[in-house]
Amino acid sequence: MKRILSLLLVLSIVAAFVGCGSKGSTNNPSDTSEPHNGSQPQTASIPLTIWTDFTPRSEEGFRASLDAFVAENPQYIPEFEIFPGADRAQKLALAKQAKALPTLMFAASFTMMDYAHQGMLLPITNEIEPILSDYPQHIMDASSISGEYYMFPVYQSPFLLFYNADIFREAGLEEYISESQDVPAEWDFDDYVNIILPTLKEKLAGTEKYPMALFTGNDQADTNNHSWLRIYGGTVFKDGRVVAGEDENTIKALDTLSDWVKEGYTNSDAATKLGTEALVDFQNQLVAVCWGNQINFENLQNSVKNGSLDDFDFRVALVPKKDSQTMAMYYYGGFLMNTDEKQIEGGRQYLSWLAQQKDGVYKDLSLMCMPCSLSILEDVREERPIYQEYLRLSEYVYDFTGGVPGYVETRSLFFPALQSKLSGAQSSAEALAEYTEKANKIIDTYTSNSAAIK
Known part of the structure; x- marks a missing residue:
């Protein structure tokens, strides 16, 4: 009998220790009680x-x-x-x-x-x-x-133009070069069309170089083309809708871009050229005027400093617009x-x-x-x-997305419209009208299903 009582006493003591041990070593991550060993409190994860x-x-x-x-x-x-x-x-x-x-x-x-x-x-x-x-x-x-x-x-990152100041000097266009790399050029639109582009074409004739890069190969860097479509005061977006096909000045701008290709002011393969390819041409000093943004510009500067890019005088300019300037951000x-x-x-x-x-x-x-x-x-x-x-020039900033719901999806329609005109498949009016109709359907769908519009 005594042996049984002794065994029961031992078991009760062991059970007490086990119970205390379980209570003090909880794995609950929210338990912030101080451990007995003096370590830091456990915290939630x-x-x-x-x-x-x-x-x-x-x-x-x-x-x-x-x-x-x-x-x-x-x-x-x-x-x-x-x-x-x-x-x-x-x-x-x-x-x-x-x-x-x-x-x-x-x-x-x-x-x-x-x-x-x-x-x-x-x-x-x-x-x-x-x-x-x-x-x-x-x-x-x-x-x-x-x-x-x-x-x-x-x-x-401001989105604007890069230009090769060395090529400008060789072409006798010194007056259109800004005073330093830290000052964006502001070209008059008529001067750009009637002096800068024709002069560059004449100077670069017979070489592999060309005056201005234009590209519509895919939907990357579409901001550049939105800016060019504003040169006569038109726009792609207005009041939450696409209006490019209804805006005579936007249609006129696309006609002008097509004319520049035919005149030899741009690369001849504008309908298939990629923006990345155009930027490589600029780095290799094959084009005088190219698209770019400030991030690209600083990357070029760093490449020159570390020796991975041959040094040349490259600077930035706003996109010229009739009686004004254009800059996206x-x-x-x-x-x-x-x-x-x-x-x-x-x-x-x-x-x-x-x-x-x-x-x-x-x-x-x-x-x-x-x-x-x-x-x-x-x-x-x-x-x-x-x-x-750039702060000084912020009055020229416009929202290239128009703030429209579904903007990213509408991009897939924008470049085919430009390609259609530049390849001769459609007129500017036809291409932009088709883009406008299809893009507005996307906007309508996003608007009706939006979780953000009140």
């Missing part, structure tokens, strides 16, 4: 995932920002991925299907705003309003729908994806935190090109004077 198709040199800045943010907010587990812009649409589509969207996506606004209409983005108006005064209005207009802001602005920023509540809250906290880092990681990311922040632009006034020139 919430993913904070950032994806971006920014330039590869942004990776260091993003990783530094995540490390600093998580040091202050240890409940989040940082995850980061960078990939080419060409992969963006497929990656987001697959992530949506798998219910594995990132917390934040950093990309160009024109590539992302359609996702707001699809319900994949959430507005960040509350995070933007405290810092709204630090950004030009044209940036905020391009990232808003029905009064809600969807993009946290980081940097911008690419805006790059962060977008809050529609994920679960904890990730959404983490994304909002990160953006609010990032906005306070204007002397740190936010400034570093902003300087991937021209900062969106006016205060950061002022800080770099002396070291990057060309940005102040």
